[in-house]
Amino acid sequence: MSATDVREAITRAHHEEWARLVAALARRFGDLDTAEEAAAEAFATAVERWPADGVPPNPGAWLTTTANRKAIDRIRRENKRDAKQMEAQVSYGEPPEPLGPIDDERLRLIFTCCHPALAPGTRVALTLRMVGGLTVAEIARAFLVQESAMGQRITRAKAKIKAARIPYRVPSAEDLPGRVSAVLAVLFLVFNEGYLATGPDTDPVRHELTAEAIRLTRLVRALLPEDGEVAGLLALMLLTDARRTARVTPSGELVALGEQDRGDWDTALIAEGHRLVRERLATGAAPGRYQVLAAINAVHTSARHVADTDWSQVVALYDQLVRLDPSPIVVLNRAVAIAELDGPEVALAAVDRLADALAGYHAFHATRADLLRRLGRRQASRAAYDRAVELAGNTAETAYLTRRRDQLG
């Protein structure tokens, strides 16, 4: 077996086994910190040993045995089995409540990391570390913070989980919808940070984050196959990610949806996304926010040319979305579709009504700029582009907006 094969085997094992390993260790030892360290040590040992000894026939079992041994060593070494920890161990080690079909160690881990008693940014970091297996350095880089600050945030979160006894379990049926939506919010945040990466010197799209978000959402989907919003979020991510390569030029400029080369869209991802949307429609259940967003993206990705877009369908879906989530940003996006259906004048009136709420949001000014341009109001359009460029954080968007402004002449 070549060195490359071994490296690939380790990467694969990391993708497939990390979350399961951390989850099982957390359950057995009653402590996320121990679980995380032991899992990391087991992988470090694999990196050392597998090139010489060969990849074990069952990498998952090998990692579990190794990690368990590491955890026991660590506990002995630090001799930290004081009364508190014993107590924690008993609480996590209780015979599990009757297992529903959705019970899985990894699911417990996800719900713990996305617990509402943790700050949203902390939930994201903890999920990427514990469930995604990203290193603290990788997470710090992804969110443009110092590694030491990110390390502290994660350490504090683990300490709170332990001291305040945030439970390690799948929430009751009554609490499940609210808790699932907290998990989905975390996954969507990770995806969006990858898709609309912010920061002056960052790549406009950070595929490692979008890919990680999709991978974790697939996992949640496998664990909660009946949940419509999980399916909706996965479809939304797939249909968005399918357009990734068409969305940015080689020189790093954003390409608007209407101007993308649709031949560059990933047909496999689109087919999978459409399948999920159809599956949800077939249930007849009232869709939530992510399902409606996925449906909107399904309409866009069904059109071979932008001129074929069924705008009345898009507007109807936005109407549905406004009823679920009447936030100004949703109303703004609806106005973009209105411009196609009823013309830029009607859309501009709708956008201008959002001026107070969205004055600090670059997309508000970018949308106004485009509508004003289409109405021939060059002066006003230029001012709006100026404001949008000032506020945009994504390098590809800045490049696109600057060019559009300069083309006004």
Add this chain to the structure above:
Amino acid sequence: MQYLFSVIHDSDALATADEMAAIDVFNDRLQAEGHWVFAAGLGGPDTATVIDNRGEEALFTDGPFVESKEYLVGFWIVEAADLDVALKLAAEGSKACNRKVEVRPVL
């Protein structure tokens, strides 16, 4: 495991009759379900005295140890299996007394 529910408010006005009635219902439930440890309302920050006896002799200072717009007006100590249980109880407690509640584990 025990949790301290601190009741936070910007006035030390006593609970209204309606609030008092809701608090009684909530307290009865805490007792019936085995969560009850202790609860009390507190006098306002104006009634506080800080004592520092770390040095040679005890120093008494009038007023609270920290002035703030919102302050502790009362508390519960409850027994709960974990934070999820505690947070649910605290949400009901907040509704009953019509004030904010901070939850902390008792170590």
